[in-house]
Amino acid sequence: TQETVININGMTCNSCVQSIEGVISKKPGVKSIHVSLANSTGTVEYDPLLTSPETLREAIEDMGFDAVLPD
Amino acid sequence: MRYLYHSSGNLPKHEFSVDMNCEGCAEAVSRVLNKLGGVQFNIDLPNKKVYIESEHSTDTLLTTLNKTGKTVCYIGPK
Ligand SMILES: [Cu+2]
Ligand SMILES: [Cu+2]
Known part of the structure; x- marks a missing residue:
């Protein structure tokens, strides 16, 4: 299991947090996700054989948010 | 919020x-x-x-709105 922290911009309320956690936690290879509204981040534990930080970033973008991987 | 006055008229709403x-x-x-x-x-x-005014099917629009992860219901044509 690996962990990645994705910067998420455009979240403004708790329902954004719940939407992202709800959708991303169902993606293949995702073990857990914790989204912080205060920090504008999503911390994801994932199986690197099934998904990647880039795939997860795109999935968050698809939901209408700005998602950026750390350098 | 913004309201569309320049409705093209023939697109399904x-x-x-x-x-x-x-x-x-x-x-x-x-x-x-x-x-x-x-x-x-x-x-x-x-x-x-x-x-929404669009040529896209209701299914396409519903699938797109569902991407937000929010609860979405189709009310009907307008
Ligand atoms: Cu909101
Ligand atoms: Cu929100």
Whole structure:
């Protein structure tokens, strides 16, 4: 299991947090996700054989948010 | 919120209810619709409604709105 922290911009309320956690936690290879509204981040534990930080970033973008991987 | 006066007239118009709580939620909805393209829309945030004029099928529009992870219902044609 690996962990990645994705910067998420455009979240403004708790329902954004719940939407992202709800959708991303169902993606293949995702073990857990914790989204912080205060920090504008999503911390994801994932199986690197099934998904990647880039795939997860795109999935968050698809939901209408700005998602950026750390350098 | 912005209202569309320049309706083209012949595009089918659909009404959806989308569980949005604030401007940020509405912004996320706008983004997924703009990504799809080929839509003219108007968001009524207080009433949690999204009005869309588009050639796209209801299914396509519903799938697109569902991407936001918010609760979406199709109300009907407008
Ligand atoms: Cu929100
Ligand atoms: Cu909101």
